[in-house]
Amino acid sequence: MGARVRNLICLHAGTSGPSTWDRFVPSFEELGYRVFCPALLGHGTVPRRRPYRLDDFCDQILRDQVLRELDGPVTFVGNSLGAFVASAVGHRIHSSHPDEWLAIVREFLAFKGA
Template sequence: MATFLLVHGAWHSGRSWERVVPLLETAGHRVFAPSLTGHGDKVHLAGPGVGLDTHVDDVVRLITEEDLDDVVLVGHSYAGLVISSTANRVPERVAHLVYLDAMVPEDGESAIDVQPLTRRLVELAERSESGWRVPPLPEQPAPFGLFGVTDPADVAWLRGTLSDQPVRCLREPVRLDNPAVDAIPRTHIHNVGATPAGIVRRPVPPVQPNGTAAQVWELPTGHDCMITMPAELTGLLLKLA
């Protein structure tokens, strides 16, 4: 039995994994899919003081309180930053890092550094009435949809789960100063369906930090593959169990 910890991206919540969790559990694995502070059942905790470090604390706390070991830590999109700093804090508890169409940072980088489009979103939020709320990206015509989701029923459901992202999440830097992190194997899953203009993906170096060959898999769908291709995503994750 493997332990999967699925971390959602910006604006989303733990509900984004609803189609994946039962598939992993049916295969006999333990699965956690929490909502980060300010999202989902914790949306009431949103505020200007919520940042990347808050979300890392959320995940580290779950790992330690549940006494989880050998965790397959999956980060979608923005959560690539979250899982990186989490592994920096508790590398001994992480068996594998999975960057799911995710930001892959270096030490000291923020979301703005990894995904330059984010800078414009932050600047707009800081000039807005709240000064800290970054609203979800708007739906675009097919094939882009809402985070790559185009089915009308799925779009309506997804829209109801989204919430604003605090600016501080996108400004705070990742901590990757623990050499033990380099030993953790990584897998990158790229969603290679239609990509909106302005979104960039860093190339994956051919060699992982632990010295082994890079492992990159692809899914022919948009950004939110856990909604559009849950069975196919689950099949890839099960290869790591």
Template sequence: MSTYLLVHGAWHSGQCWDRVVPLLASAGHRVLAPSLTGHGDKAHLLGPEVGLDTHTDDIVDLITGQDLTDVILVGHSYAGLVVSAAANRIPDRIAGLVYLDAMVPVDGESAVDVMPVTQLLIDQAAAAGTGWRIPPLPELPPPGGLFGITDPADIAWVRSMLSDQSVRCLQQPVRLDNPAADTIPRTHIHCTVGRPDNFHRRPVPPVQPNGTPAQVRELAAGHDCMVTAPAALAELLLKVG
């Protein structure tokens, strides 16, 4: 049995994994899908002080508080930074990192460094007077949709769980200075449908930090594949565990 810890991306909550959790659990695994501070059941805690360090603490505290080991840590989108930072702090508890259509930073980078288009979101929030909080992205024409979701019922469901994101989450740099974290196997899952032209993905180096060949998988789904392709995503995740 593996323990899968699924970490949602910006604006979302742990509820976004609801269609994936039972699929992993039915295969005999333990599955946790918490909401980060400022989102879901913790939405009331959102404030300008909430940042990447806050969300890293959320995950580290959950793992250590429940004494979890051999964790498959899955980070979606912005949460690529969160899982990287968490693995840096407690590498001995992490069996694998999965970057699900995610930002993959190096030491000292912020979300803005990894994906510079996010600076536009910060600038737009400032211009609109919302300051430290960035509202969820608007729906785009198909095939972009809402985070790659085009079905009206799914859009309504996901929109019900979205909340503003603190600017600090995108500006705070990640600390990746623990050599032990480099030994953790990595898997990259890239969603291939409906990606906006201005969202550029960094190429994955051919060799992982641990010296083994890169593991890159493609999923024919939009960015929120946990909503639109849960079975296909669960199948890929089970191969990691």
């Protein structure tokens, strides 16, 4: 029996795009992950619109055809906005299919108050 596929979904911050993850993808792949870095609403070639609600970003990720066809569990990693989206998507997935995700890794920039 072969090793189970490990999927990693990398979600970018609100002021960046999927290319944020370009320098990390080779390292993730060396660790055995199949990596996907989708553009969130209003970024890259994804249409812009207002307002942007967290549920809209979640719906976008959960409807993504490539992501829907993944074999094996999913780990999400998100930066800033991507961390919020990863948390919300993970909650939705866990609520209906607790065996289909492994972890959520959230990264927020440190904020130094005035």
